Amino acid sequence: MRYNFKNFNFVKASKGFFILSIVLTLLGILSLSIFGLNYGIDFKSxxxxxxxxxxxxxxxxxxxxxxxxxxxxxxxxxxxxxxxxxxxxxxxxxxxxxxxxxxxxxxxxxxxxxxxxxDVEIAREQETNALYGILIASIGIIIYIAIRFEWRFAVAAVIALLHDAFIVITLFSLFRLEVNLPFIIAVLTIIGYSINDTVVIFDRIRENLRFAKIKSRDDLVTLVNTSVSQTLTRSINTVLTVAFAAICLFVFGSESIKMFSLAMIFGLISGAYSSIFIASPLWLILRNKAKPKKTVKVQSAP
Structure with a gap:
């Protein structure tokens, strides 16, 4: 299935999604500071x-x-x-x-x-190991993207994937859903899925940069919009396919994987819009703040 968003201004639309993400982040911080997470038996005695x-x-x-x-x-x-x-x-x-x-x-x-x-000791150890897992995954992704692309892509990608993970944690805190080991597996899966979708868009931006003549910010905005529209069909179809599987698991699966499935559904929705409306515009902001290279004038000998 193909979608036509050739003339859609993704960069302009991203302002609304930035506001939405900021509101959800503030709600998450407030909810976590007041209520915390509803830990299951995996993280408490x-x-x-x-x-x-x-x-x-x-x-x-x-x-x-x-x-x-x-x-x-x-x-x-x-x-x-x-x-x-x-x-x-x-x-x-x-x-x-x-x-x-x-x-x-x-x-x-x-x-x-x-x-x-x-027991209490095992519960604390599992909670610590889960946090280490998310941290190590994030560091590995930063290194990979920085080597393959550049540091601006790495920063934008990591902010987007941490945003996705935090949105899922926020929703589980707000709705008092049980946090267990399958939930942690779901968060790590969401991070992997989100970065994959983001890398596809970044790769297209990098390819288009090779042939584009960038003279102003408007040229960069056009390049980002074009790159996103060229990869959007793949992104939407991938989300719909995986989301359908996650919904089936949630509806027909056993109780032990319901929270995993629900976390995946939340993460897929968040990852879909963050790859398009958060990661790419963030890279654009960082690129615009870069200092232009100074040209050196070579004087001819008299």
Whole structure:
């Protein structure tokens, strides 16, 4: 599918997206400072219990049973053949045995249990490793783009991809969605996807620069608009394809990958507009601020 945006002024339209991104960033900073993130069991101590049943059960009755066990605060999710309970307290062996035996005797003696426990030290280690992963990925991207293109492309690309990651984090904070390890994987995937889309546009800008005669800022604006329009069909089709897969995973996938799928959907939308309306205009701003090269006049000998 092809789209005709040949005469569209992407640079001019980017001003509105800059304002939108600034507003979302401020909202994110405010939300994170007040509420923080809704960490799942992967990043805080507690117990995760997944129950796979051999026959259909009434989810309301199962939830009522879990509450009657009095094991503390928890979250409960269910699907056709699986129940997932996340306890904020760490269940000891006696509590685990009691929960399993009581459930089997009351509901399904063929049910299988998977119980995972995360202590405070492991939770902190996983949170630190996740931050290191995002930091190392960003540094690697800076080095790659700086070598392949120039430092202005690298700065614009990294700001755009960090913008995408922060937008996803902001939305998860605002809507109090659970942050777990699949969420971190989704953020790293979004960074990789976003930089790929940005590099395609930057590569076209670089190619067009070789043959363009740049005499003023308007010439640079025209070059950026032309480069974006030449790659827009590919960008939109790629986003629609990946977004369709992510939506299918969110609708039909299991509970364990729903937050991954939702983070991917948010990130794809953010990455699509940041590659077009954030990264390229940022490069244009940096390029315009560059000092013109001084010409050296050579005097002929008398």
């Amino acid at each position: 507690g117990s995760s219990v997944d129950i796979k049943v051999s026959k259909p059960l009434d989810a309301a009755k199962v939830q009522q049973f879990i509450e009657s066990e009095n094991f503390g605060k928890h979250t409960f999710t269910s699907s056709a053949e699986r129940f997932s309970i996340r306890f904020e307290n760490t269940l000891d062996e006696q509590q685990q045995s009691k929960l399993e035996s009581d459930f089997k005797s009351k509901f399904d003696d063929k049910a299988s249990f998977e119980i995972n426990i995360v």
